[in-house]
Amino acid sequence: MILTINCGSSSLKYQLHAPDLSHVIASGLIARIGEPEGTTDHWVGHRGEHHRRAIPDHRAAFALMMENLTNPEYDVIECPGAITAIGHRAVHGGAIFFGSVLVDDAVMAALRACATFAPLHNPCNIIGIEEAQRMFPGVPNVVVFDTAFHQTIPERAHAYALPYELTQKHGIRRYGFHGTSCRYVSRSAAELLNRPLDSLSMVVCHLGNGVTLDAVKGGQSIDTSIGFGTFGGVPMGTRSGDFDPAIIFHLVREAGLSLTEIEDICYTKSGLLGLSGLSNDMREVMAAADAGNDRCQLAIDVFVYQIRKTIGAYAAAMGGIDALVFTAGIGENSARVRAMICEDLGFLGISIDARANAIARGGHPNISAAGARVATLVVPTDEERMIAIDTAALTAAASARQPGQDLAFALAAQ
Structure with a gap:
């Protein structure tokens, strides 16, 4: 099963997808993390629960997510080992990431470097990956970037008319956001139009x-x-x-x-x-x-x-x-x-x-x-499904790798 995570500064949104991505088994939203009273919503099919409780930090939020997923009343999963891969949303990949990638130390270092471009978002996304690595040791993590879909924008459209040397030195250009949503919706629109x-x-x-x-x-x-x-x-x-x-x-x-x-x-x-x-x-x-x-x-x-x-x-x-x-x-x-x-x-x-x-x-x-x-x-957007699709594709490619094979485990936006 594939777990997708969207970790914000005060919220944790998650979905558990069937192995073949045919349906969402369970989903939830943990909000107001760090406030005196937080909220939790957890759904399995048409059944749902809403609670108010203190959620002091993201570690507590992840523990609560796992408590919800392993609740025997819903019979979703028995233990964390049922999760085979985890996909994460990241807002900003700078000019480094042209597609979704399997997480390793180099990817995490690059994510931290990109945090200066999205100081309200990337640090929270990084926390989500770190907590997932801690809670699900050995499970592959994939990060999907909102900016990756827009890396195809030609220079005439992404360049700003500021001194060229200044923009190159400081990474100043049009990056674009909501790319995961736009990618999913544009594909769905083409299917609807046949x-x-x-x-x-x-x-x-x-x-x-x-x-x-x-x-x-x-x-x-x-x-x-x-x-x-x-x-x-x-x-x-x-x-x-x-x-x-x-x-x-x-x-x-x-x-x-x-x-x-x-x-x-x-x-x-x-x-x-x-x-x-x-x-x-x-x-x-x-x-x-x-x-x-x-x-x-x-x-x-x-x-x-x-x-x-x-x-x-x-x-x-x-x-x-x-x-x-x-x-x-x-x-x-x-x-x-x-x-x-x-x-x-x-x-x-x-x-x-x-x-x-x-x-x-x-x-x-x-x-x-x-x-x-x-x-x-x-066309309803479904960023979580797009993240799950990329996560399944990348983890399948990684498992099929031959010993010593030199592969760049990245999935282009298109």
Whole structure:
């Protein structure tokens, strides 16, 4: 059985997959790690449990995960030895990792070096791998990078117009994120359309609390909205999206803010929350806008406008578009946001059917209007399954290795 782990700063999300990856046997979310009262949710099929208890650190969270998985009431596994491989999500692989890799000492050292690029994410991902190695000694671990899918972006799209020597020395370039989601969704979209992935040009809109728009041509990422850090691109729940960097210097001089304070504003106080002054949750923002809150309406308008503008730019970058794909929390669940984004995109061949859009979450992925030149789809993302697929492939390759055979145990993003 394959265990997938997504370890955050205050949460641990896990899924246990059947050996053939045909289904998820059990899953769980342990949240508010390190707070006075944490929460645990564990599901086996349609059965689930929710508890509140203190979870002092990640070691305690991993122990709780194993307690849940070995609970005889659910009859999932008897002992840790039932786990044959473990797959981990890592946010940032820098320019080092072009695909998923089996974990060894060199990989861990490189992961730590990449932590400077994602200081809010990579350290937590590293903790998850270390705890898994401690709890499951001898079991192979695989790490799957959000940035790996975007390594195919050409230099003209990932280079910033700063002094070249400076960018090369400090690893400054567009890296992109949510790549695991975009990779899974683009493959699923091709299957739904019954067309070869390498024949399609599509824009994948991963719209959640974090937002990525990705131009995928021939199955490869050729441009992506989030850049060097994780707050660029279009506005997100609490993150700003792109803005004129002159604003930073203005805030230092005129508002007396420190760079640390500005960084915190960009990551945690901007986006939907900053514009609305109310919430980072699109549902709450929409409800308030409907009640007459002008700032909430502005937040929605800015969010939709920036996404629509980026779709147009990516269609131009690819020389046309065959499919527009929505995924993640907002993309999958908000028919209203999808309709607003697609409005006025008829010049690209994008047109959606209102009824199909309204029932898309019920298993009707194609929301295109009759006769539309571009297919518009709603495709649920499944990053955990993508991680499990890579983990199974890499561990199978490792077990098949002949003695002395020199193999680089890495799996390319495509």
